[in-house]
Amino acid sequence: MTVSRRPADKRTFFDKLWDLHRILTRDDGATLLWVDRHFIHEGSHHAFANLAARNLPVAHPELTFGVADHYVPTRPDAVPTDSIARMILTLSENTARYGITLFGRGDPRQGIVHVVGPEQGLTLPGLLVVCGDSHTATHGALGAYAFGIGATEVAHVLATQTIWQKKPKQMRLVVDGRLMPGIGAKDVALNWISRLGADGARGHVVEYDGTAIRGLTVEGRLTLCNLSIEGGARSGLIAPDETTLNWIKGRPFAPTGSDWERAAEGFLALAGDDDAGFDREVRLTADEIAPIVTWGTSPEEALPITATLPDPAREPDPAKASRIAASLDYMGLTPGRSLEGIEIDQIFIGSCTNARIEDLRSAAAVLAGRRSKVPGLVSPGSTLVKSQAEQEGLDRIFMDAGLEWVGSGCSMCVGMNGDLVAPGKRCASTTNRNFRGRQGQGARTHLVSPAMAAAAAVTGTLTDVRKLLRGRC
């Protein structure tokens, strides 16, 4: 890691984004920033209650977009409990009351907020995007400054269309080289988080760059930026390039005609100046990255699939040893054994991390013509992704393998809609958090890429997907 100087006359991509939205800065450094795009979901009910109690209007309903995702039932025959139904209804009522566009249950554009925003062209380079959800970092993949906020801040944005922030530090994470077949953005993300720690980038915005990053598709970039929060950064960023523009052009809310020409030129000009310095720089080499899987209860507790589990008895630091022992105990694993071959009970493919069309394609490439040895749920990131996957015949591959093909929503990532992993059960999951109890009380989560989840399904154990890809790609 290196620390570089920051020349005053040179600006990074993030410096430019910050300056574009700065309304005023107080003497103490607190800066009032303009919010271009505010996404809300069912969790916004606390903020609307705050607004109603003060009898305040929503300042800019035309810049606010609602999406039902956290509590939406995904199985066609699911009957929502009263409290789940109430959460979805409350979002409908609140958005209707204030004139906010809602992509609700039954809308063909419905899906997970961090899939829908980019998909609809609501997320654009140069925008400041906030949402009461930590994975708002996702939108940085398209060159937006995007970060998650709490309920009090959601109320503030609704009332003022602004947010107070102190300028974070900047870290550049450069990944050069070429990713090997079977290795994706999920592996890159878990790799850096396991090296730097779950609080490794705390207080920093992370700008991703390097040939391996530039070579990622937008879907891969969204996955990478999505996971920035798991390394402690509130935001991840990738400066807009031709890949970004090609992906955005023609989406429903994207600028058109002469507006597009003008906007696109401005988007490309946002890239950081040469020689603009960062507070920190970290470099990784792409071809050294293997498929990675978490073994513990924090995203930092991750290792290449070829590795063996850590042994607390070999850890000199007693605090670290006890943390390892506690994680292994919760996960029902023994020290020193191989990660590969650990038997799993089920798989889940979905979430704002890995439920885009390319994620489904990469899982289907492994599953095609094969049967899953364990039950599993495949939940596309949006209703539009679901339609596209069905047009491509991916749904048949999943169902022929014996997996459930369901509707879009946050589903088994956080289990708020009732899709849960039973106590003590082990799930290979494409989600973002392996926290204790995240997928259900006592649930054991191994975070993996979609291809790795598919490989785990085929063998019923954690498996190096590269073995199953031979002759396939």
Place this chain on the structure above:
Amino acid sequence: MAGWTRHDGLAVALPLENIDTDQLIPARFMSTPRSAGYGGFLLHDLRRDRDGRLDPDFPLNRPEAAGASILIAGRNFGAGSSREAAVYALVDAGFRVVIAPSFGDIFAANAVNNGLLPAPLSAERIAPLLARGPVRLLVDLATGSIAGDGVSERFALDPVWTQKLICGWDDIDLTRSCADAIATFAERRRAEAPWVWSQAS
């Protein structure tokens, strides 16, 4: 929200790292209205067994921890989601201060917005505190000090946050006093980037 400058309370140690927001309040409780009180959900699955019975050995459940209002924990406290309910659970359970080597960024901002102080103290300074049983501490925001029973520590908090906690400031009222600057900015933004306002085609 009422502000505060000094807090005198019982501190209880929870010697765990990475206590994330899913542990602070499991997702299944989050559709509960706040008026019902979130204190009973705090660290629910760590404090209780599958049948909901309190684990008598868990630090927060021990009789000597009754009435604790200061929590001391390991690094990366409050990692994870933006759920402010994690802070509501702490506040409703009577906590006013959390002392840890580092905090999840969103959690820390949420804490300050609810009058809960996230006081950073290095892992080395915290280690002896984590090893002790409940201890009475006086936390002073104005001087950034933690004192009592052989303890004398200083912490550095962002001055904006210190002021917010002391004054019990509400950001919405504060920001509404900047209405003219916001309106001017919005007009300029709309001229420079009209596509931000574009409707679906």
